[in-house]
Amino acid sequence: MKIGVITFPGTLDDGDAARAVRLAGGTAVALWHADHDLRGVDAVIVPGGFSYGDYLRAGAIASLAPIMTEVVAAAGRGLPVLGICNGFQILCEAGLLPGALVRNAGLHFVCRDQRLAVEAETAWTADLKGREIVVPVKNAEGRYVADAATVAELEDTGRIVFRYKGGNPNGSLNDIAGVASADGRVVGLMPHPEHAIDRLTGPSTDGLALFTSVLRAAART
Amino acid sequence: MARVVVDVMPKPEILDPQGQAVTGALARLGIDGVADVRQGKHFELEVDDAVDDETLERIAGQLLANPVIEDWRVTRS
Numbered sequence: 001m002k003i004g005v006i007t008f009p010g011t012l013d014d015g016d017a018a019r020a021v022r023l024a025g026g027t028a029v030a031l032w033h034a035d036h037d038l039r040g041v042d043a044v045i046v047p048g049g050f051s052y053g054d055y056l057r058a059g060a061i062a063s064l065a066p067i068m069t070e071v072v073a074a075a076g077r078g079l080p081v082l083g084i085c086n087g088f089q090i091l092c093e094a095g096l097l098p099g100a101l102v103r104n105a106g107l108h109f110v111c112r113d114q115r116l117a118v119e120a121e122t123a124w125t126a127d128l129k130g131r132e133i134v135v136p137v138k139n140a141e142g143r144y145v146a147d148a149a150t151v152a153e154l155e156d157t158g159r160i161v162f163r164y165k166g167g168n169p170n171g172s173l174n175d176i177a178g179v180a181s182a183d184g185r186v187v188g189l190m191p192h193p194e195h196a197i198d199r200l201t202g203p204s205t206d207g208l209a210l211f212t213s214v215l216r217a218a219a220r221t
Numbered sequence: 222m223a224r225v226v227v228d229v230m231p232k233p234e235i236l237d238p239q240g241q242a243v244t245g246a247l248a249r250l251g252i253d254g255v256a257d258v259r260q261g262k263h264f265e266l267e268v269d270d271a272v273d274d275e276t277l278e279r280i281a282g283q284l285l286a287n288p289v290i291e292d293w294r295v296t297r298s
Contacts, residue, residue, distance in 0.1 A: 052242055053238075055242040055243070064246045064249045
């Protein structure tokens with residue numbers, strides 16, 4: 001199974017995302033922002049960083065990059081897509097996920113190990129639903145906001161995938177750390193599962209299960 | 222109380238890569254005819270009537286804008 005990892009100008013975490021794919025047993029395929037080619041991958045990761053220097057709004061310019069045209073079209077056909085941190089912001093700007101991410105309530109850049117409840121079964125969380133995990137969070141614009149009707153719909157339809165536990169780091173509505181598309185194939189979250197795959201460098205290996213989940217989901221389709 | 226608006230823009234001779242990135246993104250949306258975009262900041266202040274124009278200029282010139290790289294305009298509404 002091949003999982004694409006997109007690199008934009010200013011992306012930081014593509015290397016770790018590719019390594020997570022390999023540790024999970026998949027093949028990581030590098031995708032370039034300026035290309036119109038998904039290279040036949042079975043899923044796509046939009047990794048973290050500061051694409052285009054966060055110009056205009058975080059994720060706004062990257063959401064219009066040529067590769068994102070292909071990602072949006074493929075997501076419409078059910079391709080699993082995971083947006084992590086800046087990748088989550090990009091998926092929201094691209095209209096693949098509802099809501100937006102704004103400046104943290106405390107104004108601080110927050111960097112810490114974060115407990116999360118995994119509340120929904122998606123293409124990326126089949127191996128994790130109902131569990132509590134610990135993965136790093138590191139951002140300054142991670143406060144999830146959406147209008148009241150959207151949040152109510154997400155709650156009622158079980159599309160809140162990750163919720164902060166043990167303290168909300170940024171003032172996100174309803175402690176939301178990550179959400180899914182209606183079909184459960186597109187998932188975005190602010191914390192970094194790709195940094196929690198190896199005891200040597202992360203607080204846990206909990207993050208690996210997102211990548212093993214999608215490899216099995218991709219194998220079924 | 223009075224509403225005061227302060228608009229801050231990068232000086233014309235200062236390169237504005239953010240504006241250039243927006244210009245490029247518009248082209249990707251298929252929109253023609255936008256030759257240039259420059260990005261600035263728009264502030265809305267609620268101030269006491271006692272605050273005079275000189276003070277407003279200080280607010281703009283010492284905090285809201287950097288006179289080295291930005292121009293600003295103070296407007297009482």
